[in-house]
Amino acid sequence: MKISMIVAYGKNWEIGLDNQMLWHISEDFKNFKRITSGHHILMGRKTFESIGKPLPNRTSIVLSKNGFCHDEVHTFSNENEAFDFARANGEEELFIIGGANIYETLFPYVDKMYLSEVDFEGEADAYLKEIDFTYWDLIEQKDYEEILEDGKIKSPAWKFKVYEKRD
Template structure:
């Protein structure tokens, strides 16, 4: 199984504020949907709360410390290792970690691939992506997007662990 992670970060690794995204880039959201559709997605409870509903055409996995938490349309786990075991046993080809910061921090050392959107944003945030060693990855795909009236400039890269 390939364990992937998808994230959009600002210049200082900013990823959110007030349990919300820092920018709205239509093309990046479409890319997120394309990459994650048909695959299990792994998220923390706060990320689920910010989305507000299970995302369609994906197995929604929520990790929470609350063993009594039930969310309709989602599989809730308390142990992130049990999530991996469950996915491997079910024969999944690729699962995608979608946040938030604690979930990213836990799975980052274990991921095989990172789908990374780097946004020309430098500003207020209360959630950050953990530091990681880019030398452990190689870029297999990259695309650049100019600033528009509706979005800042950004770069999308696929990083595969060496």
Template sequence: MITLIAAVAENNALGKDNQLLWHLPDDFKRFKNLTSGHYIIMGRKTFESFPKPLPNRTHVIVTRQKDYTPEGCIVVNSLTEAVSVCPKDEEVFVIGGGEIYHQAIGLADKIDVTKVHHHFDADTYFPEIDPKLWKVVSEEFHPKDEKHDFDFTFTTYERA
């Protein structure tokens, strides 16, 4: 099963200058809980936005760069190749960035989105989720608080 996982603003913004636009500790916690122990597929820029590889996950990096060999990671040249190196009988997470999400949405079985209830100026966007193709199977609203500057909703979609 292929799952896209992302935190997305109301205007589908993901980030700017290879940085997230918000800090939501509960979203980080959810991301860690869902992806730990799994293969995670990402583009090179997404990988390079981390201070170090994420623990307890197998990193599959899609890049056109030759001789790109970060330690402990699987490096491939296409999304198709990325999917092919992952276990077929396990949930695999696509974690970004924008171009990888656009390529992967047609392959995905599920989308786990944290919808940040705000509009942001960005240079990277998540693809539109077509309600004819996807149905909401769960939603959980979280109001802003002392640790979270914005309201947000965890939403899980499955193919309709």
């Protein structure tokens, strides 16, 4: 089973504030939905609480060490149990979808990264640990322009990039 991570981050590696996202980019949401649909998605308890409900057409797995429980998600207290569960279900590509704590702890397991680099700088309290791209190959890139409404930025510019870990 391939282990992938999908994340959107700003110029200073910011990813969230007050357990919420920092921007609204509808094309990025669509992209996230398209890429993760039909797969197991793995997240930390805080990210699940920020989303508030299981995402449709995906199998949600939540990591928590404090006995978190919810009817519609599968909860595990460590990542290996979560990976075993997805493998046993026949998953071929599991997606780690955040947040900061989970991205950092599980980064060593990641084979493929789907990154949205957002042209945003601002207040945050959750950050991605800076990625060293030395051992990663860029296999796909698409650049998106900012969207303006009444002269203001409705949605910032962003670059979607896919990287695979070099063998």
